[in-house]
Amino acid sequence: MIRFENIEKKYPDGTIALQDINITVPKGQFCVLLGHSGAGKSTLLRLVNGLITPSSGRTVVDKTELSKRTIRSVRRRVSMMHQEFNLVKRSSVAVNVMSGSLAEVNFLTSLIGWFPKDIRRKCCELVHRVGLGEEHLHRRVDHLSGGQQQRVGIARALILDPVVVLADEPVASLDPSASHEILALLRSLSKEHGCTVLCSLHQVDFARRFGDRIVGLEQGQVVFDLDPDKVDQQALNLIYANYDDPHGQETVRAARVENVVDTGVKRP
Amino acid sequence: MKEKARSPEKWDLAPPYGAKTVLVVIAVFMLLSVSARHSEVDRMLYLLGEAGGKVVGLSDSSQVVRGAERVVESMFPPKISEQTPVARIEGFDRDNLPLFSRVEEETITVTRFDVSAMETVETEETREILVQPFGYLQYVMRKMLETIEIALWATIIAILLSIPLAYYAASNYSPNRATYGAARSLVSFFRAVPELISAMFLVLAFGFGPIAGILALGIHSAGFLGKFYAEDIENADKGPQEALQAIGASKIKILRYAVLPQVLPQYLAYSMYILDRNVRMATVIGIVGAGGIGQELIGRYDMFDYGHVATILIMIFITVLLLDQIASRVRARLI
Numbered sequence: 001m002i003r004f005e006n007i008e009k010k011y012p013d014g015t016i017a018l019q020d021i022n023i024t025v026p027k028g029q030f031c032v033l034l035g036h037s038g039a040g041k042s043t044l045l046r047l048v049n050g051l052i053t054p055s056s057g058r059t060v061v062d063k064t065e066l067s068k069r070t071i072r073s074v075r076r077r078v079s080m081m082h083q084e085f086n087l088v089k090r091s092s093v094a095v096n097v098m099s100g101s102l103a104e105v106n107f108l109t110s111l112i113g114w115f116p117k118d119i120r121r122k123c124c125e126l127v128h129r130v131g132l133g134e135e136h137l138h139r140r141v142d143h144l145s146g147g148q149q150q151r152v153g154i155a156r157a158l159i160l161d162p163v164v165v166l167a168d169e170p171v172a173s174l175d176p177s178a179s180h181e182i183l184a185l186l187r188s189l190s191k192e193h194g195c196t197v198l199c200s201l202h203q204v205d206f207a208r209r210f211g212d213r214i215v216g217l218e219q220g221q222v223v224f225d226l227d228p229d230k231v232d233q234q235a236l237n238l239i240y241a242n243y244d245d246p247h248g249q250e251t252v253r254a255a256r257v258e259n260v261v262d263t264g265v266k267r268p
Numbered sequence: 269m270k271e272k273a274r275s276p277e278k279w280d281l282a283p284p285y286g287a288k289t290v291l292v293v294i295a296v297f298m299l300l301s302v303s304a305r306h307s308e309v310d311r312m313l314y315l316l317g318e319a320g321g322k323v324v325g326l327s328d329s330s331q332v333v334r335g336a337e338r339v340v341e342s343m344f345p346p347k348i349s350e351q352t353p354v355a356r357i358e359g360f361d362r363d364n365l366p367l368f369s370r371v372e373e374e375t376i377t378v379t380r381f382d383v384s385a386m387e388t389v390e391t392e393e394t395r396e397i398l399v400q401p402f403g404y405l406q407y408v409m410r411k412m413l414e415t416i417e418i419a420l421w422a423t424i425i426a427i428l429l430s431i432p433l434a435y436y437a438a439s440n441y442s443p444n445r446a447t448y449g450a451a452r453s454l455v456s457f458f459r460a461v462p463e464l465i466s467a468m469f470l471v472l473a474f475g476f477g478p479i480a481g482i483l484a485l486g487i488h489s490a491g492f493l494g495k496f497y498a499e500d501i502e503n504a505d506k507g508p509q510e511a512l513q514a515i516g517a518s519k520i521k522i523l524r525y526a527v528l529p530q531v532l533p534q535y536l537a538y539s540m541y542i543l544d545r546n547v548r549m550a551t552v553i554g555i556v557g558a559g560g561i562g563q564e565l566i567g568r569y570d571m572f573d574y575g576h577v578a579t580i581l582i583m584i585f586i587t588v589l590l591l592d593q594i595a596s597r598v599r600a601r602l603i
Contacts, residue, residue, distance in 0.1 A: 049514050049515075051510070051513070051514055071516075072516050073516075074516075075514065075515055075516030076515070076516045078514075078515075079514070079515050080511065080514040080515065082507065082510075082511055084507050085507075086507035086508050086510060086511035087508060087511070088508045088525065088526055088529045088530065089505075089508075089529075089530070090529045090530060090532070090533075091525070091529045095525070095529075099512060099517075099525045099526075100515060102512060102515065102516075102517035102518075102521045102522075102525060103515055103516035103517050107518070107520070107521070110521055110524065110525075111520070111521075111524055156511075160515070166514075
């Protein structure tokens with residue numbers, strides 16, 4: 001369960017990243033944050049594990065209010081996936097997945113690269129669950145494809161049985177079919193483990209298909225908060241009205257074509 | 269609001285350099301010519317020209333060529349054998365001679381002053397000597413090995429010292445500004461003291477021998493490694509570090525799992541370079557008494573045994589050449 005109460009975030013240069021955010025994400029929900037770049041999606045996600053502290057307001061994660069004192073214990077229950085995967089490129093798949101458990105394992109044994117048996121077993125199980133094989137365990141991460149790397153990212157995020165998974169544009173650097181697979185996998189695994197997922201996306205169709213709920217963000221404010229099937233063009237215009245959206249804004253595209261015709265340029 | 273764009277013909281694209289640059293170049297040139305007179309660069313060029321003239325037969329005499337000829341003459345041939353009078357060897361075992369060696373008899377003329385007759389008497393005496401045709405070469409090889417060992421231990425000490433130094437000297441991991449500043453200045457200090465100077469003082473403290481050499485080289489190269497390591501930590505990809513920070517890993521664990529794998533090949537390359545450099549420096553610091561082949565070199569040099577000096581120099585040259593080859597191969601495999 002995640003609850004944002006009256007969150008406001010101002011950066012030192014005066015930009016307002018978030019304003020008046022009141023959202024409660026119940027346990028087990030797959031909640032999608034939708035918005036263009038700079039709308040505040042990443043900032044909101046990073047509030048949950050304290051990578052960013054709000055200027056005012058409270059964040060409550062799994063009945064614990066986030067503060068300097070509780071940040072370590074919250075981070076143990078919250079895991080994160082990243083747009084650029086943020087895996088250690090030169091390390092093997094196994095080490096990357098097991099490094100997700102670093103908050104829990106013994107300090108000295110982890111320094112010599114040793115992980116306890118249950119973590120190793122869990123790692124194998126998860127690598128299998130995300131669709132990779134035994135032959136991938138010792139392969140270097142940078143020798144994998146983007147989709148496979150994000151699968152490793154999912155396995156790393158799930159190794160400590162988190163309560164919350166934060167996914168910061170997990171498919172933004174993947175092609176559409178890989179994106180589809182990754183989101184389906186994330187959804188099914190999180191439902192299976194019963195984790196709450198807060199996932200930022202900018203593809204409307206993916207948000208509709210995989211979200212239990214879609215929260216639209218625009219200039220740091222929530223502009224709609226609806227069930228996926230209730231998100232219509234009217235709602236989408238609230239986030240995309242002022243922008244040339246590359247993801248399926250027919251009206252904008254049509255307007256561009258008209259312009260080209262008007263200026264008399266011949267199209268090939 | 270954005271300013272209205274100007275039309276291209278009014279754009280300002282200045283030429284790459286102007287009068288100011290020319291003036292600066294002239295000023296630099298004048299400063300250099302003043303400095304050249306100070307440091308006798310003009311005389312150096314004159315002497316080199318003269319030597320070149322002598323070599324191609326344009327001038328009759330050259331001070332430089334004469335000096336070089338003298339050096340080559342006195343160093344040739346390099347001395348590789350060793351002869352020791354048997355009487356001077358403690359516990360000499362006739363049945364168990366060292367490798368390649370033989371015992372020879374030698375007749376020498378001994379001049380004595382006979383007190384009773386009040387005159388000098390020349391008598392012929394025979395004595396046994398142990399001849400080792402490669403004796404000196406073997407000795408130099410042993411000394412070279414000692415030198416390499418000094419370099420190796422100096423590098424190990426440098427690595428061990430520089431790991432904590434790098435942690436505190438990396439701005440993104442140092443606990444606070446004070447530790448960062450302290451570590452940075454310590455690293456600079458280590459680098460600023462030339463190893464020959466610190467070896468001189470360490471010899472006073474620890475006595476002649478390899479200890480002073482190991483410490484002097486170790487501290488100096490810890491300065492280099494600390495700086496290199498710290499900069500690599502600062503420049504490492506931030507993504508994996510943020511990922512591990514987000515799941516609550518401690519700083520040391522983040523360093524171990526997100527930074528170390530990234531920087532390790534680079535670290536090994538630096539350490540190889542430092543080892544290479546330490547071997548070269550270890551041959552030199554023996555000159556102030558800090559062990560290794562340099563100690564032998566300076567002793568022979570002071571006794572005008574230029575044949576021995578030649579052997580040592582050739583040995584150093586071969587060793588450095590070999591190490592260079594090995595190092596570049598290892599480095600190529602690591603990166």
